[in-house]
Amino acid sequence: VATVTIGDALPGVDAAGEVVFDHERGVRESLEHLGALGHRRITVLSWAVETSPDREAEQAVVTSAAALGLDCRIVPCAYSLNGSRPLALGLLAGEDRPSAVLCLSDSIAYGVYAACAELGLSIPDDVAVAGFGDHPISRLLAPPLTSTVWDIDRVAEVATGFLVQAMAAEGPQATLRERIDPVLVARASTTGPGAR
Amino acid sequence: VATVTIGDALPGVDAAGEVVFDHERGVRESLEHLGALGHRRITVLSWAVETSPDREAEQAVVTSAAALGLDCRIVPCAYSLNGSRPLALGLLAGEDRPSAVLCLSDSIAYGVYAACAELGLSIPDDVAVAGFGDHPISRLLAPPLTSTVWDIDRVAEVATGFLVQAMAAEGPQATLRERIDPVLVARASTTGPGAR
Numbered sequence: 001v002a003t004v005t006i007g008d009a010l011p012g013v014d015a016a017g018e019v020v021f022d023h024e025r026g027v028r029e030s031l032e033h034l035g036a037l038g039h040r041r042i043t044v045l046s047w048a049v050e051t052s053p054d055r056e057a058e059q060a061v062v063t064s065a066a067a068l069g070l071d072c073r074i075v076p077c078a079y080s081l082n083g084s085r086p087l088a089l090g091l092l093a094g095e096d097r098p099s100a101v102l103c104l105s106d107s108i109a110y111g112v113y114a115a116c117a118e119l120g121l122s123i124p125d126d127v128a129v130a131g132f133g134d135h136p137i138s139r140l141l142a143p144p145l146t147s148t149v150w151d152i153d154r155v156a157e158v159a160t161g162f163l164v165q166a167m168a169a170e171g172p173q174a175t176l177r178e179r180i181d182p183v184l185v186a187r188a189s190t191t192g193p194g195a196r
Numbered sequence: 197v198a199t200v201t202i203g204d205a206l207p208g209v210d211a212a213g214e215v216v217f218d219h220e221r222g223v224r225e226s227l228e229h230l231g232a233l234g235h236r237r238i239t240v241l242s243w244a245v246e247t248s249p250d251r252e253a254e255q256a257v258v259t260s261a262a263a264l265g266l267d268c269r270i271v272p273c274a275y276s277l278n279g280s281r282p283l284a285l286g287l288l289a290g291e292d293r294p295s296a297v298l299c300l301s302d303s304i305a306y307g308v309y310a311a312c313a314e315l316g317l318s319i320p321d322d323v324a325v326a327g328f329g330d331h332p333i334s335r336l337l338a339p340p341l342t343s344t345v346w347d348i349d350r351v352a353e354v355a356t357g358f359l360v361q362a363m364a365a366e367g368p369q370a371t372l373r374e375r376i377d378p379v380l381v382a383r384a385s386t387t388g389p390g391a392r
Binding site: 081113 | 306
């Protein structure tokens, strides 16, 4: 059986191919985007802190924050609106709230939106919000959510090519590998009226 | 094993209790809401036409439409944004588009929003949209989605009570049954600026 992984590489899996999302670059560009808008205190909500502590996305927060001079705090968060909402309520209720929140999945950002609505906080005036992964619903929100998208057509093309190559190969082969570049889609949740 | 069903009753299941959502009333009140706003040509997108053809929600569309003098057309639709989007593109692209769309799940409504965005149609000016089930994300959309919600705390309380009763009972008992009333939450997708 030939296996091609998509997204993160899977440790312990002898994959014929790996189509790896460049999470590191995605996170760096997200933080650069927020930094360029003037944000310095940024909370990063991540679903993967406990499940994949070595994931490059979370490591990239630390290195990018240092390089950009940002005060970034990583907070573990459930991967859903109902999971992130109560957490965001606590994070954003105080006077010392961050000026921006980077959510390492769009689902987490939806809970931040819900919390902001309950607290009467305006996005992006009071707090800028960015997601990650660009779910199709994210552009339909009020305001539309800034997020990072991967070229899924390209992913499918590369993964299919790897599978075809693996099935045609005779004997053991080196793992095929390609890195997919992120595309930051800036929308009103960071750049809208009232943004810095 | 004591079973309590929630939502639709399950044919063939000898349930100790049934907590049934009053879908019939929910649909009727949704159509009344749209009718009161002046809509006469309404398309109803339903995920259950093929899976549960006898479901009372779809039957209620027919009877309520007749009672209210509405021209309602039921169209089968996949239960997701990506499923409903292409269908909605086709339904809404022509000059003879309906003035309102009632989606029998909020997920379907998200695809209608996406289609409207692509077609340059304004909600509710060009087409009013209502959902069903009130997912927490629906109030975060632009515009916020009119939907029908069930009192989930009450559902949990009743279902738990039925289970406790069933476990304490000796010998066969009649099925316990309670009907949960719908609550229509009118938001800007039907009542906003530009609505009829």
